[in-house]
Amino acid sequence: MSNPTNAAATGSLERSAFQNPLQAHIVAMAAIIASIAVIAGALALLIFVRPSAAAQATASGKPDQAASAERGKKLFVSYGCYECHGRAAQGGVGPRLGPDPLPLAFVEKYVRHPTASMPPYTTKTVSDQELADIYAYLKSLPQPPKENSIPLLSQ
Amino acid sequence: MAKAKKTSVDRRDFLKSATVGAAALAATPVAAANAVAGPKPAPAPRNAAAPLPPVSRRVEGEAAAAAANPDPNNEPITVDHPGSDFMVDAFKAVGFEYLCSNPGNSFRSLHESFINYGGNKNPEFITCCHEESAVGMAHGYFKIEGKPLLVCVHGTVGVQHASMAIYDAYCDRVPLVVVLGNFGDAQTRASFVNWTHSAQDPAALIRDFVKWDDQPATLQDFGESVMRAYRVAMTPPYMPVALVCNTDLQEFPMPDDPSLRIPAVTVDQPPQADSGSVEQAARWLVAAENPVIVADRAARTAAGLALMIELAEALQAAVVDRNGRMNFPTRHPLNQTERGGAVIGDADVILGLELTDFYGIVNAYYGDVYPRTRQLTKPGAKLISINSNDLYLKSNYQDFERYQAVDLAMAADAEATLPSLIEAVKKLTTADRKRAFQDRGTTLAAAHQRTLAENRGLAANGWDASPISTARLSAEIWNQIRNEDWSLVSNCQFVSRWPLRLWNFEKYYHYIGGEGGYGVGYGAPAAVGAALANRRHGRLTVSIQNDGDLMFAPGVLWTAAHSHIPLLIVMHNNRAYHQEVMEVQRMADVHERGITRAGIGTTLVEPAIDYGKLAQSMGMHGSAPVSDPQDLAPALREAIAVVKSGEPALVNVLTQPR
Numbered sequence: 001m002s003n004p005t006n007a008a009a010t011g012s013l014e015r016s017a018f019q020n021p022l023q024a025h026i027v028a029m030a031a032i033i034a035s036i037a038v039i040a041g042a043l044a045l046l047i048f049v050r051p052s053a054a055a056q057a058t059a060s061g062k063p064d065q066a067a068s069a070e071r072g073k074k075l076f077v078s079y080g081c082y083e084c085h086g087r088a089a090q091g092g093v094g095p096r097l098g099p100d101p102l103p104l105a106f107v108e109k110y111v112r113h114p115t116a117s118m119p120p121y122t123t124k125t126v127s128d129q130e131l132a133d134i135y136a137y138l139k140s141l142p143q144p145p146k147e148n149s150i151p152l153l154s155q
Numbered sequence: 156m157a158k159a160k161k162t163s164v165d166r167r168d169f170l171k172s173a174t175v176g177a178a179a180l181a182a183t184p185v186a187a188a189n190a191v192a193g194p195k196p197a198p199a200p201r202n203a204a205a206p207l208p209p210v211s212r213r214v215e216g217e218a219a220a221a222a223a224n225p226d227p228n229n230e231p232i233t234v235d236h237p238g239s240d241f242m243v244d245a246f247k248a249v250g251f252e253y254l255c256s257n258p259g260n261s262f263r264s265l266h267e268s269f270i271n272y273g274g275n276k277n278p279e280f281i282t283c284c285h286e287e288s289a290v291g292m293a294h295g296y297f298k299i300e301g302k303p304l305l306v307c308v309h310g311t312v313g314v315q316h317a318s319m320a321i322y323d324a325y326c327d328r329v330p331l332v333v334v335l336g337n338f339g340d341a342q343t344r345a346s347f348v349n350w351t352h353s354a355q356d357p358a359a360l361i362r363d364f365v366k367w368d369d370q371p372a373t374l375q376d377f378g379e380s381v382m383r384a385y386r387v388a389m390t391p392p393y394m395p396v397a398l399v400c401n402t403d404l405q406e407f408p409m410p411d412d413p414s415l416r417i418p419a420v421t422v423d424q425p426p427q428a429d430s431g432s433v434e435q436a437a438r439w440l441v442a443a444e445n446p447v448i449v450a451d452r453a454a455r456t457a458a459g460l461a462l463m464i465e466l467a468e469a470l471q472a473a474v475v476d477r478n479g480r481m482n483f484p485t486r487h488p489l490n491q492t493e494r495g496g497a498v499i500g501d502a503d504v505i506l507g508l509e510l511t512d513f514y515g516i517v518n519a520y521y522g523d524v525y526p527r528t529r530q531l532t533k534p535g536a537k538l539i540s541i542n543s544n545d546l547y548l549k550s551n552y553q554d555f556e557r558y559q560a561v562d563l564a565m566a567a568d569a570e571a572t573l574p575s576l577i578e579a580v581k582k583l584t585t586a587d588r589k590r591a592f593q594d595r596g597t598t599l600a601a602a603h604q605r606t607l608a609e610n611r612g613l614a615a616n617g618w619d620a621s622p623i624s625t626a627r628l629s630a631e632i633w634n635q636i637r638n639e640d641w642s643l644v645s646n647c648q649f650v651s652r653w654p655l656r657l658w659n660f661e662k663y664y665h666y667i668g669g670e671g672g673y674g675v676g677y678g679a680p681a682a683v684g685a686a687l688a689n690r691r692h693g694r695l696t697v698s699i700q701n702d703g704d705l706m707f708a709p710g711v712l713w714t715a716a717h718s719h720i721p722l723l724i725v726m727h728n729n730r731a732y733h734q735e736v737m738e739v740q741r742m743a744d745v746h747e748r749g750i751t752r753a754g755i756g757t758t759l760v761e762p763a764i765d766y767g768k769l770a771q772s773m774g775m776h777g778s779a780p781v782s783d784p785q786d787l788a789p790a791l792r793e794a795i796a797v798v799k800s801g802e803p804a805l806v807n808v809l810t811q812p813r
Contacts, residue, residue: 078751080740083733083812090617090624092651092813093737116521119744126750145618147611152630153657154611155637 063129072137075130079121089138094118098138107135239268239405241374245381245417247277251305251332253296253687254278255289257316259309261336261352264405266307278305281687281718283680284710286313290320290395291680292687292711293331295644298480298667299688301456303330303388310337310357310399318361319674324395325364326511326554327479327671328452328544330388331395332381333361339370339401358397363551366394370401374409378417390423391455391543391568428541428565428572436506436539436563437579441588443504443537445595446472447491449516450482450569453508457663459570463508466573469580471596472506473498478647479511479668484661486607488600493610493656499531507540507561508569514559523745537562541569541576554672610656622809623784625727628699629653631787632725635795636695644685645678645698646670650727651813654699664694675732676707679724683715686722686803695798697723700805702759702766703732709769715803716774723798724805725791726766728780731758733812766807776804 076082076089084094091097101107111121111131121131147153242265246254258266269280283289286308293304308317314335324331338344338353358368367387371377377400384396409415440446448467454460463483467474473491475498476482483490491498499505499517507513517538518528532538538561545566548555565572584592614626629650637659646669647654660666667685670677682698689696705712705726715722731754740753754760763780770777776797778790787808794804 080736080743080750080753083737083740083753086617086620086624086811086813087622088617088620088624088811090620090626090811091613092625092811096613096616116519117523119523119741121744121750122747124747125744144615147608147615150615150618150630152634153614155634 063132065129067129067132067136069133069136069140071130072133072135072140075126075134076137079126079130079134081134084118089141090144099141099143101135101138104132104135107131234406234408236409237264237268237406238374238377238409239264240272241409241415241417242377242381242400242405243268243273245378246305247273248417249332249381249385249420250302251278252300252302253281254305254307255281255283255292255684256307257283257286257289257309257313259307259313259336259352260349261310261313261338261402262307262334262400262405263336264402265334265336265400268405281714283714285708286317287320287676288680288683288708288711288714290317290324290331290333291677291708292684292714294320294324294327294329294671294677295667295681295684295686296688297329297331297393297684298327298681299642299644299664299685303332303385304684305332305334307334307336309352310335311352311354314357314360319672319676320680321361321395321397322364322552323670323672323674323677325366325672326552327668328391328393329395329671330393332384332388333365333395333397335397335399336405337370337399337401339399340403343401343403343406357399361395361397363549364395365397366547368397368399370399371404374404375412375415377404378415382418382420386421386423391425391571392547394547425568425571426543426546426566427575428567430575432563432565433572433575434579436541436565437576437583439504439537439539439563440470440472440506441580441583443472443502444591445498445501446470446504446506447475447498447502448472448506448508449475449477449495449499449510450479450508451477451510452479452668453569453573454480454482454663455568455570459573460663462570462573462577466577466580469577469584471592471599473502473599475499475516477510477516478655478666479509479671481660481663481666481668482508484659485655486659486661488603489596490603491599491606493606494602496531500533502532502536504537504539505532507538507542509542509544510540511544511554512556513538513540513542513561514557517559523741539563539565541565541567541572543568607656614653614657617811619784620811621782621784622729622811623782623787624811625650625813626653626657627784628725628727628787628808628810629657631784631791632697632699633658635788635791636697636723639695640693641665641695641697642667642685642689643697643699644682644689645700647699649701649733649813650699650810664689664692675701675704678704680708680711682722682724683711683720683803686715686720687718690721695723695795696721697725699727700724702726702728702730702764705766706759706764709773712770712773712775712803712805719801720803721798721801722803723791723794724770724803725794726805726807727810728764728766728808729810729812730760730763731812733757736812766805770803770805770807775802778804778806780807780809782809 084092085097086092089097108131114120254269269275269278283292289306293306296304308314317333321333335357337357338349344350344353362368367384369380371380380398384398388394388396450463454463460481467489472489474483474489475495476490476492507516510516517532518530520526520528540561545564614630617624618627642664643654644667648669678701682700686696736753736757739757740750743750743753765780767777767779776794778794781787781790790806794806797804
């Protein structure tokens with residue numbers, strides 16, 4: 001079916017032979033820093049904007065209603081996010097997305113213009129409103145149990 | 156698969172032979188094999204008193220008339236010592252333990268000789284329901300036992316079925332001997348099926364992905380070709396080989412030829428790298444600040460795994476295991492596989508051992524449609540390769556991967572070269588370097604522990620999710636088997652490598668890598684074959700089985716049940732060819748349309764497949780679908796009890812995609 005080397009990390013940020021979801025997450029963080037260096041002023045503002053506020057922006061092409069985690073959960077499945085990131089956004093081929101997702105500004109930027117293996121989701125396929133809903137869903141995910149509270153993860 | 160039963164026997168050579176009869180070998184096959192048989196008195200066929208006239212080919216409509224008016228010239232022909240007996244002796248001389256096969260009349264005489272003349276022992280016939288299953292079993296068996304199996308296939312349709320599995324074995328550098336039955340002489344073809352199932356050159360179909368093939372014309376040729384086939388297959392780089400076995404050679408009597416002999420089998424020593432190159436590599440490795448050892452199919456044996464540990468510890472070097480084989484213990488402090496990108500980026504010397512894709516190790520691909528690459532290594536990093544693949548390359552299929560220039564290339568077997576490399580490293584290591592190595596080892600050990608903790612933290616995400624996360628699935632299995640003598644025989648790639656990230660792999664048979672050619676349909680038969688090899692060692696064999704893979708040829712479950720092969724199959728039932736879901740999704744995204752439709756043509760839903768019932772229908776234990784993680788441990792325990800009783804068992808788990 002598909003190339004094994006690519007399959008090793010297809011859907012992660014970059015198809016290196018080595019990346020696992022955690023590493024991809026780290027790469028993503030590195031990309032944020034790089035982005036900040038390039039477009040420091042504008043992006044810095046966005047990064048620290050609370051997602052709910054961003055979701056309520058009413059500029060042209062921007063969300064015109066409050067982000068809905070419920071809608072986002074459905075979109076997360078129907079738009080195929082779960083395929084690489086898991087139904088609980090726990091990570092799989094792609095990195096873990098939630099809870100505590102990366103800043104919305106980064107997510108918006110990366111989803112529209114991915115720099116590695118993730119395919120682009122343009123506004124033609126995922127509107128800003130829908131992206132805000134998905135982000136709200138990621139924000140709403142419950143915290144996982146601590147690993148040291150799970151006996152099976154200490155053996 | 157042909158099942159034609161009418162076969163012509165008229166041929167001048169046959170009659171000549173049948174008159175005299177022949178048996179070049181001693182009565183006991185083993186003795187014959189060991190003794191390299193000389194001439195023996197030829198037992199006369201029962202009808203040897205009168206020379207036989209030619210027997211006309213018949214069609215079915217003539218049979219009744221022939222019975223009513225018997226032709227005095229058409230007496231029944233019997234053969235006491237067919238050529239296929241000689242062939243069995245040759246195969247016994249090599250020492251094949253099992254023969255995996257789906258029957259076909261182009262090797263019916265050989266089949267009969269195996270089970271009657273050969274006593275169905277060494278090799279024992281393993282009944283398979285698909286040629287792909289037969290080859291896949293041989294593939295998995297070798298990676299546990301280190302011995303090739305024999306596979307017999309019908310020469311046309313059978314080898315067409317077998318071809319993907321042969322390709323997987325070829326890409327995975329696994330040796331096996333495939334025998335292709337064929338009606339080579341047109342005069343031996345008794346029906347239209349015999350013609351449609353015959354070929355001038357039956358091995359042509361697979362010649363691009365076997366190392367060597369032959370179509371012996373005589374029994375003497377055949378005996379020598381068996382030995383050559385084994386020798387070629389078992390010289391690194393290991394690969395499948397093929398022998399065409401024509402029906403006339405099988406079914407006609409052995410010729411009265413006193414010179415007919417079976418030569419002894421010879422196996423070449425694996426090629427080692429030259430001493431000068433080894434010393435140069437050692438100098439670079441000892442002088443390096445951040446050396447990294449990357450291994451793919453480096454450890455061919457348990458001894459190879461021990462050598463890998465010895466080299467890494469001598470250098471206190473980071474090891475990245477690409478997991479083509481079990482190259483390095485997952486809990487060893489120098490194992491940096493889970494942070495491979497980081498150590499590659501820091502490396503000043505990289506030693507690649509039997510890598511399938513050195514380019515992919517030191518570069519990263521990104522982007523779709525027109526993939527681009529980015530170099531991962533820092534400028535000046537030295538690359539060293541020891542790879543037996545460089546000794547044998549074919550043209551058509553592109554499994555050799557993208558070209559990567561290296562600073563020192565040794566076309567040699569890595570495992571065979573490791574002893575001299577270790578010796579050279581130790582010889583060059585001064586007290587100062589040793590102190591530096593120890594500091595490096597301490598740093599790497601700390602990083603290893605951090606990575607393990609991070610992975611455990613990541614595994615907790617989605618812990619109680621339903622469908623069950625692959626991390627939870629892996630942790631639950633590990634909890635059940637960790638105190639057993641276990642062997643995981645499935646590719647971890649499809650469950651996000653969670654077993655390799657969480658379990659303590661330390662023995663050679665704890666992991667056997669993947670398909671080689673990434674051909675789906677490998678998983679199930681390879682697991683059954685590996686379990687067959689593990690059976691004699693009393694190991695608990697575990698396979699995390701992809702649903703799409705099993706559906707290619709599920710009949711191998713019947714083979715496991717029929718042959719009493721103990722194997723725990725835990726279904727990774729994500730209800731899709733999930734890799735392809737992602738690929739189609741990717742294209743929908745790139746094309747900016749229909750991003751909700753990637754499941755069309757890629758998913759296995761509506762109706763849901765009940766793998767537990769599928770297993771039950773094949774005569775083995777099969778659980779009800781498990782979707783609640785709380786129900787997983789009891790289902791696993793129940794299945795493991797069945798496996799410990801010597802039978803296969805399947806647990807059907809509804810899982811997350813990866």
